Amino acid sequence: MNYVIIGNSAAGIGCVEGIRNIDKDNRITIISDEAQHTYSRPLISYLLEGKTDINRMKYRPDDFYKNNKCDIKLSTRVTSIDNEKKTVSTDKDEIIPYDKLLVATGSRAFVPPFNGLDSVPHYHTFMKLDDALALDNDVKENSRIFIIGAGLIGLKCAESLHYKTKNIIIADLAERILPNVLDNECASIMQQHLEEKGFTFMLADSVEVFEGKTAKMKSGKTIDFDVLIIAVGVRPNTELVKAIGGNVNRGIVIDEHCNTSLPDIYAAGDCTESYDISADVTRILAILPNAYIQGECAGKNMAGSDCIFNKAIPMNATGLLGMHMITAGSYDGVTHIVKSDDTFKKLFVKDNRLVGYIIIGDVLRAGIYTALIRNKTPLDSIDFELIKDKPQLMAFSRTDRAKFLGSVV
Amino acid sequence: MKRIYVNEKWCLGCHLCEYYCAFANSNIKNMVDALKDVTIRPRIKIEELQSISFAVSCRHCEEPLCVKGCISGALTIKDGVITIDKNKCVGCYTCVLSCPYGAVSPSDHGVMQKCELCTQNGGEPACVKGCINKAIVFEER
Numbered sequence: 001m002n003y004v005i006i007g008n009s010a011a012g013i014g015c016v017e018g019i020r021n022i023d024k025d026n027r028i029t030i031i032s033d034e035a036q037h038t039y040s041r042p043l044i045s046y047l048l049e050g051k052t053d054i055n056r057m058k059y060r061p062d063d064f065y066k067n068n069k070c071d072i073k074l075s076t077r078v079t080s081i082d083n084e085k086k087t088v089s090t091d092k093d094e095i096i097p098y099d100k101l102l103v104a105t106g107s108r109a110f111v112p113p114f115n116g117l118d119s120v121p122h123y124h125t126f127m128k129l130d131d132a133l134a135l136d137n138d139v140k141e142n143s144r145i146f147i148i149g150a151g152l153i154g155l156k157c158a159e160s161l162h163y164k165t166k167n168i169i170i171a172d173l174a175e176r177i178l179p180n181v182l183d184n185e186c187a188s189i190m191q192q193h194l195e196e197k198g199f200t201f202m203l204a205d206s207v208e209v210f211e212g213k214t215a216k217m218k219s220g221k222t223i224d225f226d227v228l229i230i231a232v233g234v235r236p237n238t239e240l241v242k243a244i245g246g247n248v249n250r251g252i253v254i255d256e257h258c259n260t261s262l263p264d265i266y267a268a269g270d271c272t273e274s275y276d277i278s279a280d281v282t283r284i285l286a287i288l289p290n291a292y293i294q295g296e297c298a299g300k301n302m303a304g305s306d307c308i309f310n311k312a313i314p315m316n317a318t319g320l321l322g323m324h325m326i327t328a329g330s331y332d333g334v335t336h337i338v339k340s341d342d343t344f345k346k347l348f349v350k351d352n353r354l355v356g357y358i359i360i361g362d363v364l365r366a367g368i369y370t371a372l373i374r375n376k377t378p379l380d381s382i383d384f385e386l387i388k389d390k391p392q393l394m395a396f397s398r399t400d401r402a403k404f405l406g407s408v409v
Numbered sequence: 410m411k412r413i414y415v416n417e418k419w420c421l422g423c424h425l426c427e428y429y430c431a432f433a434n435s436n437i438k439n440m441v442d443a444l445k446d447v448t449i450r451p452r453i454k455i456e457e458l459q460s461i462s463f464a465v466s467c468r469h470c471e472e473p474l475c476v477k478g479c480i481s482g483a484l485t486i487k488d489g490v491i492t493i494d495k496n497k498c499v500g501c502y503t504c505v506l507s508c509p510y511g512a513v514s515p516s517d518h519g520v521m522q523k524c525e526l527c528t529q530n531g532g533e534p535a536c537v538k539g540c541i542n543k544a545i546v547f548e549e550r
């Protein structure tokens with residue numbers, strides 16, 4: 001048995017650990033077009049802030065590949081898959097045979113064709129360790145930063161530069177910040193917090209044309225910048241699977257076993273579509289926990305086990321300049337709002353289930369809510385008033401509590 | 410493996426487990442110095458309502474969502490025990506988002522902390538040793 005994994009990040013590493021759970025010996029080859037030992041992608045912003053360093057941000061220890069008997073090929077790009085011969089080809093002219101293949105190619109930054117973008121001497125995206133290092137190099141004390149995209153990546157990037165410069169302008173086509181994770185009300189709370197810290201937002205606005213280091217906005221405003229960062233969104237890397245006729249919509253289509261439509265080819269992570277059980281829809285869930293769990297599930301199946309992952313939901317925990325927020329699920333159904341001095345919380349209830357929540361401020365124990373969504377717990381089986389106030393196990397029945405606290409879970 | 414189990418029937422709600430936990434993890438020799446005039450941040454916490462009370466700490470799940478979801482690789486599971494590398498943790502709170510029991514919480518230093526079964530403190534967990542009514546036990550189930 002010969003396992004090959006394309007991608008050396010969360011999904012790829014999950015796959016290695018999934019395989020090694022079952023198969024301790026057979027060869028695993030990991031191929032990555034990045035040059036580094038596996039690192040934690042979301043930590044690139046923490047790196048710039050100095051909250052971690054290149055060594056500490058390694059996703060797994062130095063001896064990971066050795067301990068897991070992996071051949072690692074860095075700085076090597078897979079150019080095609082031959083699913084008949086069961087081989088992959090690389091840009092180093094190698095042809096590598098596989099019995100079971102995982103495609104864990106993740107996503108890349110999407111750069112829209114802005115008018116005049118080629119007149120800008122240089123622009124950045126913020127996805128990879130190399131991107132972070134290049135950005136760090138270009139941003140000086142008091143540089144004027146212009147970020148397009150007020151989503152998570154754009155704002156984490158902005159946060160990471162805040163210690164160097166307060167001249168940060170962030171534009172977004174949407175009328176609120178964090179359009180994919182917050183609703184209007186919650187977004188305005190976070191926006192106010194970030195504005196108090198010095199960020200400037202230009203919402204419901206976009207670039208009409210770039211003229212060198214000047215952006216002319218649709219609203220008529222003009223922005224002069226030293227450093228431009230484009231963070232409008234990501235696109236899944238699906239080309240390898242598409243080229244050989246695998247089923248691809250927006251992301252690679254996989255089933256509950258993380259199998260693609262092609263035999264012996266699995267896919268996991270940001271390059272795939274997931275079935276979001278909180279909303280009953282298929283969508284791309286570009287989040288690390290999902291990538292790891294899918295990768296691990298694929299790995300177990302590649303090694304002959306029968307593992308299913310059918311609990312995917314959107315979810316996110318983020319702090320921005322000292323304010324924490326946790327969100328999960330979908331924002332549908334009846335809204336329950338709970339406010340206190342330092343916290344704003346919304347719970348979304350539909351058909352006797354919690355389907356989503358947003359908490360800004362005191363986020364402690366939020367995972368108890370997440371579990372209600374994942375497990376589709378009928379709300380009439382718990383004390384909803386109690387749990388609405390604060391996430392707590394007290395809201396469950398005595399029998400459930402005995403199970404949680406008195407047995408192996 | 411041995412885990413901490415809680416039987417709410419025997420819990421008196423005395424909060425001693427919280428104090429023993431905070432003391433054991435304080436690295437301070439003297440209990441008074443460790444606990445006097447400080448807001449403790451124990452890794453085991455009592456929930457109480459009217460006549461019911463019970464302690465909650467990490468369940469050391471067999472399929473730990475906190476470990477699988479950890480974005481930094483700080484949380485790991487080894488021989489069933491889930492521990493956190495404070496050096497690697499950046500305090501993103503993804504584990505707070507993931508844990509179904511609400512058993513991971515921030516430490517005094519911004520990064521997260523959780524029950525590690527007193528593996529660093531030698532022998533039996535301090536909360537278990539200190540529980541006067543044996544509502545918290547450390548055993549194989």
Ligand SMILES: Cc1cc2nc3c(=O)[nH]c(=O)nc-3n(C[C@H](O)[C@H](O)[C@H](O)COP(=O)(O)OP(=O)(O)OC[C@H]3O[C@@H](n4cnc5c(N)ncnc54)[C@H](O)[C@@H]3O)c2cc1C
Pocket residue numbers: 006007008009010011012031032033034041042043044045076077078079104105106107126127128152153156157237240268269270271286287288289291316317318480501503
């Ligand atoms: C700044 C930032 C902050 C984030 N913050 C969070 C957060 O707080 N919480 C969260 O849950 N998620 C966060 N994410 C998202 C998270 O990083 C991703 O969901 C996760 O990394 C997905 O893992 P993956 O293994 O699927 O793909 P990726 O991490 O994208 O890895 C795929 C790898 O495959 C390589 N590759 C692609 N094609 C080929 C090829 N043909 N040959 C060889 N190698 C190839 C890529 O170069 C890459 O190294 C953040 C992302 C960014 C950029």
